[in-house]
Every structure is written in C-alpha cells, then in structure tokens.
Amino acid sequence: MVSAAEMLSVAAFLENKHAQAFPSFGSERMGAPVMAFCRIADKEIRLREPVMQPDLLIIQDPTLLHQVDLFSGVPADGYILINSTRSFDALGLGDFCLGLRHERLCTVPASELALKHVGRALPNAALLGGFAALTEVVKLESVFAAIRQKFPEKIAEGNCAAAQAAYDLVLAEKVAAKLGGMVAEQKLAAQNA
Amino acid sequence: MLKQTEGSHAIAECVSLCRPEVICAYPITPQTHIVEGLGEMVKSGELQHCEFINVESEFAAMSVAIGASAAGARSYTATASQGLLFMAEAVYNAAGLGLPIVMTIGNRSIGAPINIWNDHTDSMSMRDAGWIQLYAETNQEAADLHIQAFRLAEELSLPVMVCVDGFILTHAYERLDIPTQAQVDHFLPAFEPRQVLDPAEPVSIGAMVGPDAFMEVRYLAHHRQMRALELIPQLSADFQQGFGRVAGGLIRSYRTEEADTIVIALGSVVGTIKDVIDDMRELGQTIGVVSICSFRPFPSAALHEVLSHVRRVVVIEKSLAVGIGGIVSHDLNMALTGVSGVSGVSGIAIKTYTVVAGLGGRAITKTSLRALFDQVLRDELPPLTFLDLNHEAVTRELEREKSRRRSGPAAENILRDLGAVAAKIG
Secondary structure: OHHHHHHHHHHHHHOOOEEEEEEOOOOOOOOOOOOEEEEEEOOOOOOOOOOOOOOEEEEOOHHHOOOOOOOOOOOOOOEEEEEOOOOOOOOOOHHHHOOOOHHHEEEEOHHHHHHHHOOOOOOHHHHHHHHHHHHOOOOHHHHHHHHHHHOOHHHHHHHHHHHHHHHHHHHHHHHHHHHHHHHHHHHHHHHHO | OEEEEEHHHHHHHHHHHOOOOEEEEOOOOOOHHHHHHHHHHHHHOOOOOOEEEEOOOHHHHHHHHHHHHHOOOOEEEEEOHHHHHHOHHHHHHHHHOOOOOEEEEEEOOOOOOOOOOOOOHHHHHOOOOOOEEEEOOOHHHHHHHHHHHHHHHHHHOOOEEEEEEOOOOOOOEEEEEOOOHHHHHHHOOOOOOOOOOOOOOOOOOOOOOOOOOHHHHHHHHHHHHHHHHHHHHHHHHHHHHHHOOOOOOOEEEEOOOOOOEEEEEOOOHHHHHHHHHHHHHHOOOOEEEEEEOEEEOOOHHHHHHHOOOOOEEEEEEOOOEOOOEOOHHHHHHHHHHHOOOOOOEOOEOOEEEEEEOOHHHOOOOHHHHHHHHHHHHOOOOOOEEEOOOOHHHHHHHHHHHHHOOOOOOHHHHHHHHHOOOOOOOO
16 A cells, blocks of 8 residues: 555656655554555645545555445545445445545456456555546556556566556446436436426 | 655665765664665665674664764764664764764654654754754755765764654655765765874774863863854755755744744644645734754754744644653743843743644644644643643543552553553453
C-alpha cells in the first residue's frame, strides 16, 4: 500500500504535478491494517496532517470492509475502488452506495490480475491502473512510467500488463455504470412525464 | 535534478554529495532509511573514499564519529529518540571538544511509554549540549540544510544537528531538487580541521581542565555559538546564490506584515500553520507565522525584531518541559526580556501562549489549529494549552488513582479506557 501511494505520487510528478505520499505509521507488524495517503495538487503541498476526507479511497484488502470504518470522511461525490472479484452489492455494500455516484464506485480483481501477470498477488500496480481509469487524475502512461522506475524490467512489464488489464476493466465498468445511470434517469424522466 | 523521492533518501543523497569520509551507523526508527541509503551508496561505489562503519550502539556511533573527526575526517551519523539519549555523554563530548560532526535527528518522542512517532522531545533534550540545532520545515530544506550544516560546522569547529520530523518528513515522498556534485563542491570546501590528531605533529585533545580554566573554555563554546548567529544567515544567503532557493537562516517569517498575532513553531508543522494563516488572512484577520530554523543558537535578536509590533505570540511546541510547560516559549520569553530586562518589547506587553501539540505523533490538524487561533484572537486561550488533549480520559484516570491505591500502570489504563488493545502477555 505504501508503495502504491509512492508510485501514484511519482506518476503525478511525471505530469508536472505536486504530490505528497506518506504512510500512516501504525504498528509495524505483518497483518496489521496499513494506510497510506497521497495528495496531488497543482501547487506546493504544505499541509502535513493525515488525509481525513479523501476524494478517492482505494481498499486493497476487502476483508477489512466490515472490521474497520473505512469510509469515514469519503464525501458523497467521492471515488471508491475496491480490490475484489465481487460487486459492491455482493460485498454487502448495496445500502452504503445509495446516495453515492455509481459511476465513481468500482471493484477490480487486482490481486487476480497480479497473479496472472506478475505471478504474485501484489495488487498495487493493477489498482493504480484502475485509479487512472476511474479518476483520470493521472494518465495510464504515467502509471507505467512510475512502475518502470520502481521495479526491474521484467517485473515492471508484468505489473504494467496488470495495470493495463485493470484499466480496461474499470473503464468498461465505468461506461456501463454511466449507461445504467442514463437509462435510470430516462426511466425516471419518462415516469415523471 | 528534480525528482519524486523519499525525504530520507534525499537526505542520504545530499549527505553523500558532501563527501563524508566516515559514516557511523546504528539503526533506529525513523532515521534508519537515511543510513541504509548511505550504506548502499558506499557499497555501490557511488560514494567513494568513505568508511561506512556499522557500530554496536548509538554510544559507539558518536564515539567513533568523535575519533574520526579528531583524526581529520568529515564525519556523519544519524539517530533518533532513545538512541540520542543513549549517546548523550558522547554528544556533550563532541561539542565540548569542538568537533564538527554533522548528525541527523529523525525527530521522535521519548519513552516511557514507548512510542515511535514524531515529536521534538529527543532533540530538545540535547538543546544545551553545545551543538548547533537546525530544524527543517520541508524535505527540500532538510536536504539543503545538510549541505549548509557541514560548512557551518567546519567553519566554527562545532557539531551540528539537523532535526527532521520523523515519518512526517523522513517517510514522505515529494518533489525534491537534488543538487549536482559541482554545486555542492563549489559551496562546501574540503575539510580543513582546526585541530587534528596527527602522529607527525602530536597534540592531546580532551585534557582535564580544572576550575582555573573551565569557565573560560565553556564561555568560548557560548561565544562560538553566538558567532553562528552571524554565520547562519550568511551561509543561507550564499546557498541561495549557488542553488537558487531559500533554505536555512535563523528564522523565516510568513505573512507577518501588520500582524498583531504571530505563531511561532519549528519543523514541518509550519506548513500546516501556513495553510491556516492563509484561510484566516482571507477573512481579514491579521495573523502570521515565524518558523525558527536555528534553535541553537537561539535567534533572540531576530525574534525580538520581528515581534516588536505584535500583541500576541502563540508558540506551538512539539515537546513538553514536564513541571513547567514550554521549552521554546521559555527561551522566547528570555529573548523578549533580554534587551530591557522587562517582559515585552519597547514597554508594550506581549501576551505569550504556550501550546503543547503533536506529542507522540498526535496529528496536528488544520481544524484544531484554526479553533485554537480563533480562541487566541478572542483572548480566551489559557497561557498553557495541550492541543486536542482528551480531558475526559485524563479525568477518569485521575479518578481511578484516587479511588484505589493499586490503580496500576497509567499508560495501560488509558489504553484500556480508550478501547485500544493494551500490551498484555497471556
């Protein structure tokens, strides 16, 4: 997770943005919940408090969903990306999603994509690919460049492939959600008429 | 070159550009990434003509740095928290002997209770050890201060601590400009020691000094630090000329024009304070912030000048002098009375507020600072405040202690009270 925030900050930097990535410094033990933060801006970032109201939340480990209050501070128009093969409904988040913008909520099987393309279930790169598709805050090419800075060539290429696959999936999901939303709106409009 | 990198790594790169000849390393969170980075550079050959010595403790780290520096080698080490306490005796010796060692402190609290997070208690505990202490506001400044620190140390023959907020800066990835070797070589000449252990020209260093001369030697240490008050701004100006950006200096002011309230702070919290000041200025409130970069020597005259027109001063301190309150505010009050001997400048009384904040890594948020400064502007803040202290939890523990003699360890009681899992075996 810390590496994901770091790579995201590098991707933003490569687009001439200012970015600040830092981990939450919890218990240093395997298996403990870990958070990392990234701020991206067009000017110097001076703020040093933890991110308490994220515009986007990436959940790397969905087993935390019902253990820790992960969503506190996420605004109604926020983005949420979850590493899972299941949908928001299947994850038991159907009710939670009411009132949120559906095209900004996505799940992506990042661990499975990493297993397929990298050989290990390390979902960072795939989640960043998904992030690029979902928010368009950074370009996929910048995510690739950040991955290539971080890893040796062979591992980097696997991670880039995972990021590309996640990007494609999230883009398709986003389009579907938008279409779904439009259909729903049309239905509503027809009813109202 | 501009790059997106970790604060610790940027510090390691800048230290390496200063061509240290001896690096003594003992790991302790949160400075470990710095010496790890330097170790890798020595191993890869990127940093040449440098002995990287893994020592068995912090006490050894400073002792080896003392020996190396006395033998004429440019010497560097880094530590934090209990590590600094463990090397304390040698820290005083390095300064007493006048050896220009540079040491990074990855600022972290001191136990008990054990806590790995950031505050300034560690470096503040060594404020009277005779070292120059510089506090970095950003990672760029942390990197840049190391380049200035070697030159400052060697010109004065005094050791310098560069204090960098642990985790908040050391572990943050940001856009940083790493200078070239040529730039650093131009700014920092080769080390020409004032005293050196040389078999060809034997001297003894560290002789016993009795009552007839000790006062004079100690006075000279003070005198040299007073000279640093002139040298630090000069080096900062030189640095700006060579590197094209501002770093270091004694103090830095932000939006203090016509301010009747000024906030004083050290280190990375100044960034958050600046954001709050901008918000308040937009509403027409006349408030500004002054960051102290050089805490030792204490920039009394510079502060006296910048505070000459204000009504209120709020000192945000990441440390606590148990039994009295503030450390920085105590020094500040001395600076304000220094000239006339009467509190206040030019006969006008200045209200000073001490705010202890961020101990053991407690986040210092914009929201809390804003509420605090609003209270100050209404003249409603008590002289000593603990920012975001959970008074209810404290009261409950005091009740427990009152109700039974064997109330148990306070730290574990508070953890249990708050629902956090206390360290418990079995």
